[in-house]
Amino acid sequence: MVSVQNISKAGIADEELWSKQQAEKLFDLPFNDLLFKAHTVHRENFDPNEVQLSTLLNIKSGKCPEDCSYCPQSVRFDTNVEVTPVMDKETVLESARAAQAAGATRFCMGAAWRSPKDKDLDAVVPLIEAVRDLGMETCVTLGMLNDMQARRLANAGLDYYNHNLDTSPEFYGEVITTRTYQDRLDTLENVRNADINVCCGGIVGLGEAVADRAELLRQLANMPVQPQSVPINLLVRVKGTPLAEANAVHPIDFVKTIAAARIMMPKSFVRLSAGRTSMTDETQALSFFAGANSIFYGDSLLTTDNPVVVADNELFSSLGLNASLSTHN
Ligand code: SAM
Ligand code: DTB
Ligand code: SF4
Numbered sequence: 395m396v397s398v399q400n401i402s403k404a405g406i407a408d409e410e411l412w413s414k415q416q417a418e419k420l421f422d423l424p425f426n427d428l429l430f431k432a433h434t435v436h437r438e439n440f441d442p443n444e445v446q447l448s449t450l451l452n453i454k455s456g457k458c459p460e461d462c463s464y465c466p467q468s469v470r471f472d473t474n475v476e477v478t479p480v481m482d483k484e485t486v487l488e489s490a491r492a493a494q495a496a497g498a499t500r501f502c503m504g505a506a507w508r509s510p511k512d513k514d515l516d517a518v519v520p521l522i523e524a525v526r527d528l529g530m531e532t533c534v535t536l537g538m539l540n541d542m543q544a545r546r547l548a549n550a551g552l553d554y555y556n557h558n559l560d561t562s563p564e565f566y567g568e569v570i571t572t573r574t575y576q577d578r579l580d581t582l583e584n585v586r587n588a589d590i591n592v593c594c595g596g597i598v599g600l601g602e603a604v605a606d607r608a609e610l611l612r613q614l615a616n617m618p619v620q621p622q623s624v625p626i627n628l629l630v631r632v633k634g635t636p637l638a639e640a641n642a643v644h645p646i647d648f649v650k651t652i653a654a655a656r657i658m659m660p661k662s663f664v665r666l667s668a669g670r671t672s673m674t675d676e677t678q679a680l681s682f683f684a685g686a687n688s689i690f691y692g693d694s695l696l697t698t699d700n701p702v703v704v705a706d707n708e709l710f711s712s713l714g715l716n717a718s719l720s721t722h723n
Contacts, residue, residue: 417608432653436685447691448500449493458506463636467506473634502533509538544588556593562609594621599629615658628669656685
């Protein structure tokens with residue numbers, strides 16, 4: 395691995411850059427060797443029996459002008475998704491309090507925007523402040539941000555901003571045409587510069603090759619500072635979207651992606667994200683063994699279903715997992 399003297403804001407020296415070949419080689423390892431390596435890295439950096447819980451809320455649904463071909467909220471696809479304006483503070487707080495009572499430590503609010511207008515942020519800032527006042531970690535995902543907007547969210551006390559790369563730069567154009575990979579990298583840079591923690595990951599199951607999965611992880615791992623949270627979503631195939639009939643991903647291939655993410659980003663929280671309703675308990679257990687240590691927790695994601703809280707609590711209990719780990723002190 396090439397070692398560079400890259401002193402990040404977090405003060406980490408000697409970050410290692412991954413080459414394409416090194417990233418792809420992980421996916422070629424025998425499964426047992428890959429999992430052993432990933433689990434070893436996981437144990438060196440985390441308590442392997444702890445899982446962080448984030449709850450999602452769609453605070454502005456539908457009618458998004460972008461054409462992300464996986465997304466039910468794009469105005470271009472006929473998906474019957476509800477179209478709503480930004481939710482009022484009391485409704486958000488009700489949902490955040492319920493999430494906190496159920497055990498979530500982070501509350502993530504999503505809005506179906508290409509990029510928020512400054513007046514949109516006027517509506518979101520009080521929501522962030524209110525959730526923060528409950529003592530929860532805050533996260534929002536609002537689309538592209540400029541430098542000033544990122545600073546404004548930082549001043550509101552935002553802990554995390556979610557903005558995904560989704561896939562490799564090479565495959566990206568097959569999935570989204572209305573914004574570029576570079577647009578996404580620019581937003582992530584603005585978020586980093588505002589000292590907001592970055593939550594950035596992607597989707598498995600878009601029709602990408604294994605090399606694209608390796609390259610997505612390489613893009614994430616080689617960032618100036620590795621994202622603090624890395625959501626790995628399994629595509630939720632929503633009727634009406636262009637990817638509704640995409641081929642299912644073999645569970646072993648999904649777990650390999652989690653394992654490679656853990657090895658390449660040893661200190662990041664790797665989130666077993668969308669798509670858990672189509673996974674068996676065994677696939678989820680293997681994902682935790684491979685290094686996933688965060689999930690979306692709560693009965694729904696943004697517009698689609700997530701395993702119900704009682705089912706997740708049973709899963710934690712059967713695996714002896716302690717939930718609710720907070721990522722900062
Ligand atoms: N509009 C904002 C944006 O795209 O940045 C924020 C919300 S968007 C729904 C957040 C992320 O959810 C996407 O980047 C994508 O990775 C993920 N996502 C959306 N639809 C999905 C689906 N059907 N299956 C899996 N992940 C999905
Ligand atoms: C992320 O990576 N996955 C979440 C969150 N960040 C915002 C969203 C998943 C959305 C799944 C489809 C839906 O429910 O609309
Ligand atoms: Fe819009 Fe985000 Fe959905 Fe893309 S993923 S269509 S930007 S809501």
